[in-house]
């Protein structure tokens with residue numbers, strides 16, 4: 001997997017103070033996409049074991065308490081990303097107890113593959129759907145256009 005950016009401290013992508021990873025790879029080609037540089041699956045930087053370890057350490061850093069991990073892009077559910085994203089999520093679940101996971105995808109809940117659905121089953125909040133320029137609304141929280149839906153998967157939230 002490749003990624004375009006990692007923010008170890010982020011307060012704009014989900015509730016609370018978070019770690020946010022923007023992965024590379026997206027084939028939705030939404031008109032008006034603000035992140036076209038992330039469309040190529042090999043854009044940016046290689047996602048390494050070192051970065052995976054750093055994300056886990058950042059989430060467990062007690063000096064600046066993070067509420068959880070946000071996964072955006074690009075598309076974390078792009079077929080090229082599902083294996084690495086699933087591994088990262090498994091580690092967060094096992095090693096970062098109490099941290100929540102938010103994930104943004106251009107796919108809709110009802111069109112996920114088995115592999116993509118396995119990831120979604122482990123996240124706490126899913127924001128799904130392509131960005132629709134005609135439905136864009138800057139006043140919306142956590143999403144760019146009104147067709148996108150915020151799904152609260154975790155019953156604890």
Ligand code: SF4
Pocket residue numbers: 026027028029030033034035036038073074075105106129130131
């Ligand atoms: S899903 Fe997101 S990253 Fe992909 S084209 Fe649409 S707006 Fe851009």
